Amino acid sequence: MQIDYVSQARYSQIMKAATIPPIRIESAFRQEIEQALGDGETMASLVESAVRTEVSRRRDQTEFVRRGLASIARSEAEGDWIPAETVLAKLEAKVAAARKRQGGLSK
Known part of the structure; x- marks a missing residue:
């Protein structure tokens, strides 16, 4: 069928657009990878998934850092931030109070 051919041609063009470079690994590591493959899973599909x-983890981490830096900049600009020393002092006071309630258990 003509539609099937066109669909397959588009799919093939997309899939053949780029490849991941091959890498050299120790044969013992390759055997370990092959043993870890699921039913019907190929080495290529595992590598692509990994x-x-x-890439997704790095993108998320970059976004997390970007948002954190933007939040710091906003807090400094608006003057509504609390110095770390103040936060740590409050936390240490809470820990000391909790220890006192529990009968003075040591650190």
């Missing part, structure tokens, strides 16, 4: 997961 790379996608790592």
